[in-house]
Each structure stands twice: as structure tokens, then as C-alpha cells.
Amino acid sequence: MEPLLPIRHENQDFFVCDIFDALPCFKDDMASMEHPVFSLSTKPDMRVLHYEHNGNTITIKPSYDGLPTIHDKDVLLYCASYLRAAIARGHTPSRTLRFTALDLLVSTNRLTNGRSYERFKAALERLSGTRIQTNIKTGGLIIEEGFGLIDAWRAVKEDKDGRVIAAEIKLSDWFYNAILSNELLTISRDYFRLRKPIERRIYELARKHCGDDPSFKIGLAKLHKKTGSSSTLREFRRLFGRLLQTDHLPDYAVSMDADMVTFTNRNRKLSTDERQIGFPFLKPETFTKARAAAPGWDVYHLEQEWREWIAKKEPTKRPDAAFVAFCRKRFQTQGRP
Numbered sequence: 283m284e285p286l287l288p289i290r291h292e293n294q295d296f297f298v299c300d301i302f303d304a305l306p307c308f309k310d311d312m313a314s315m316e317h318p319v320f321s322l323s324t325k326p327d328m329r330v331l332h333y334e335h336n337g338n339t340i341t342i343k344p345s346y347d348g349l350p351t352i353h354d355k356d357v358l359l360y361c362a363s364y365l366r367a368a369i370a371r372g373h374t375p376s377r378t379l380r381f382t383a384l385d386l387l388v389s390t391n392r393l394t395n396g397r398s399y400e401r402f403k404a405a406l407e408r409l410s411g412t413r414i415q416t417n418i419k420t421g422g423l424i425i426e427e428g429f430g431l432i433d434a435w436r437a438v439k440e441d442k443d444g445r446v447i448a449a450e451i452k453l454s455d456w457f458y459n460a461i462l463s464n465e466l467l468t469i470s471r472d473y474f475r476l477r478k479p480i481e482r483r484i485y486e487l488a489r490k491h492c493g494d495d496p497s498f499k500i501g502l503a504k505l506h507k508k509t510g511s512s513s514t515l516r517e518f519r520r521l522f523g524r525l526l527q528t529d530h531l532p533d534y535a536v537s538m539d540a541d542m543v544t545f546t547n548r549n550r551k552l553s554t555d556e557r558q559i560g561f562p563f564l565k566p567e568t569f570t571k572a573r574a575a576a577p578g579w580d581v582y583h584l585e586q587e588w589r590e591w592i593a594k595k596e597p598t599k600r601p602d603a604a605f606v607a608f609c610r611k612r613f614q615t616q617g618r619p
Contacts, residue, residue: 285530286475291388318510319414319431321349322479331510338417343428345411347404350431352479354405356390358431359469361453363389365461377458380438383446391474399445406435406449414456421459429454467493470532480521481531483509488534488545495547496563499582502541539569542582568602576609578618584609 319342321327326348332341342349365375383402384394392398413428431454438448453461460466467489476482487508492498500508506518513521522538529536535546546563564585572581588608598604 285477285528286472287391287477289475290391290393318483318508319350320352320355320483320510322352322483322509322511323349324351324479327351327512329512333510335508340414340416343413343415345408345413347408347411350405350408350412352482353401354408356392356474357386357402357405357409357451358457360386360389361451362457362461362466366464366466369462375461377433377455378450378452380448380450382448386449391471396443396445402449403437403446406432406451410435416456421463421465423455423459429456431457472532476532480509480511480518481525483511484522484525484536485531485534488531488536492534492545492547497544497546499542499544502538502543505543539567540573542569563601564605565602568605571602571606572609575606576613579609579612580619581609584612 318331318333319340321329321331328344328348330341330343331349333339360381361379364379364381368375383399386392386402387394387398409431410433412430414431415428433452433454435449435451437446438450440446469485469489473482473485476485484505487500487505488498491500502519502522503515505522506513506515509518511518519541522543525531526536526538531545533548535548537544537546569581569585572584573579576584585605588605591608592598592601592604
């Protein structure tokens with residue numbers, strides 16, 4: 283099975299509503315990219331989630347139908363993109379949106395069969411029924427009372443088969459404030475081709491933390507926590523191992539060395555200074571060699587020192603060997619830290 287879903291709708295522009303002409307890009311809110319608001323389970327998830335990090339807290343209480351899933355989040359991604367497109371055209375958007383279900387399904391690379399329409403309605407139920415309590419600001423405001431991701435929804439019209447032809451959604455103040463304040467990041471359209479919930483969540487974290495930088499490093503245990511996965515760390519390591527084999531995340535290459543995960547930006551254009559010094563990317567196995575060369579040292583801290591040092595030198599043709607040599611010399615001259 284291919285790691286990515288096929289592109290199901292080649293000519294999306296034909297379907298997208300007038301306010302877009304065509305969806306130029308999709309937007310994701312940074313608050314839910316940073317914090318695990320959505321369930322990664324494919325079955326009803328009735329857990330109460332509580333997450334704390336750097337003074338931020340968030341509690342998500344499920345509805346009768348369970349927690350909203352990361353696939354349910356497609357609705358919010360569509361709404362955020364819809365409203366930002368309206369703002370770009372000079373409109374002042376309302377918290378209440380009205381759009382066709384077909385536009386959403388096509389734009390998020392979903393099938394347009396009866397089951398997809400049923401899933402759309404179920405997503406609206408979970409998004410509106412879930413209650414959130416948090417001190418995370420959006421638009422500079424803290425909404426202290428419990429609230430849902432969407433305040434209300436209704437099917438405007440259904441065809442003879444019971445499918446939603448149009449939907450009307452009223453967004454929560456929390457999510458609406460994030461959109462108005464543009465606390466959003468553009469995500470790849472290929473996000474909607476990722477098959478597995480954990481892959482979507484890992485992509486969000488890579489997009490949030492790596493962004494346009496050349497790379498981002500994070501420990502596997504911390505990544506496991508930030509995904510909000512209910513699996514054990516051992517099982518998460520196994521699942522992550524599959525992603526390492528295929529390395530199919532949009533925008534970011536993935537590697538791991540000694541439980542340190544590195545996301546490398548596939549699309550980053552080097553600055554003039556970086557091109558002049560031949561800004562090098564190091565192989566994952568190089569860090570294993572660096573640890574052996576400088577036992578006891580933080581090789582990632584040494585990497586930053588080495589990069590600052592080589593910026594003042596002639597470009598090296600063998601950056602991996604040069605970095606290991608740098609680490610070895612540091613150990614020989616200073617011993618263990």
C-alpha cells in the first residue's frame with residue numbers, strides 16, 4: 283500500500299466556492315498544532331484529556347459521541363482557510379459560515395460518497411459536543427468558561443438520499459479569535475493525503491516547530507507526549523519506525539539517532555551566506571560517531587558550535603567527517619564536561 287492516499291480530485295478549482303476562486307493554501311491554528319486537542323483513535327474515544335506544558339493547560343472533555351478526531355479537524359482547517367481567504371479580499375467575516383459539503387470534501391481530498399457525507403455530519407457532532415477548558419490565549423484573549431470548537435451547526439438542506447448539501451457552522455470565540463489574529467500556519471495540501479492519524483499529528487508538530495528553519499530536533503519521548511498518543515512509548519517507537527522507513531511526510535524529512543528525532547526542511551531555500559559556506563546537513567549516523575568521539579558531551583550543542591565555527595572557514599567537502607573531527611578534538615583538549 284502506498285504511504286500517501288491518491289489525489290482524488292485533480293481539478294479542485296471547479297468545485298471550490300466563489301469566495302476562493304481556488305483555495306490558495308490551507309491554514310492551521312497554532313494553538314491546536316502545539317497542543318493535542320484531537321484524538322488519534324479511529325474508534326470512539328471517551329477519555330478526558332488534560333495536557334500541561336510551559337504553564338499552558340488544556341482539558342478536553344468528550345461529547346456523548348467521543349472526542350473529535352484529527353480527521354474531524356479537517357472541518358476547522360477548511361473554515362480557517364475560508365475565513366482567511368475572505369479577509370484577504372477585504373471582507374469582515376462572521377463567526378457563522380455557510381458552505382457546501384461537496385466543497386469541503388473535495389478540498390480535503392475526501393471521497394464524495396454517502397459514507398463521507400455521514401462522516402461529515404458525525405464530525406460536526408463531535409466538534410460541537412466536545413467541551414474545552416484552557417488558559418491558552420488566542421487573539422490575546424483567554425476564554426475561561428468551557429466552550430466547544432464550534433458553537434453550533436445545522437444542515438441547511440439534504441437531498442433525497444439524506445446527504446448534507448450545505449452546512450452552516452458557528453465557530454467558537456476561541457477558534458474565531460485565532461483566525462482573526464492570523465495565529466495560523468500554512469500547511470501542505472498533501473497533509474490530506476496522509477493515511478494515519480499519528481502521521482498527521484507528527485506533521486503538525488514538524489510544521490509548528492521546524493517551520494522554515496533548516497531542521498528541528500526533539501527527543502522521541504517528548505514527541506510522544508506532544509502527539510497526545512495513547513500508545514505506550516514502546517508502541518510509539520514501533521509506529522514511528524514505519525514512518526522512518528517511508529519518510530513520506532510533506533515538507534519535512536524525518537530521521538532518528540539514539541531516540542533524538544530530526545525533522546529536516548525539504549523546501550528551505552538557503553540564504554546567500556549559507557550558500558557561500560555550503561551550509562551542510564549531517565547524516566543521522568554522524569551523531570552516533572560524534573558521541574563516540576566525545577563521550578559525555580551534548581553532540582547537538584557541539585553541532586551548533588561547529589556550525590558557528592565553520593561559518594568563518596572555507597566550505598568543507600566532507601562535513602560529516604569534519605564534525606566528528608571537531609568533536610574528537612574537543613574531547614582531547616577538554617575531556618569530559
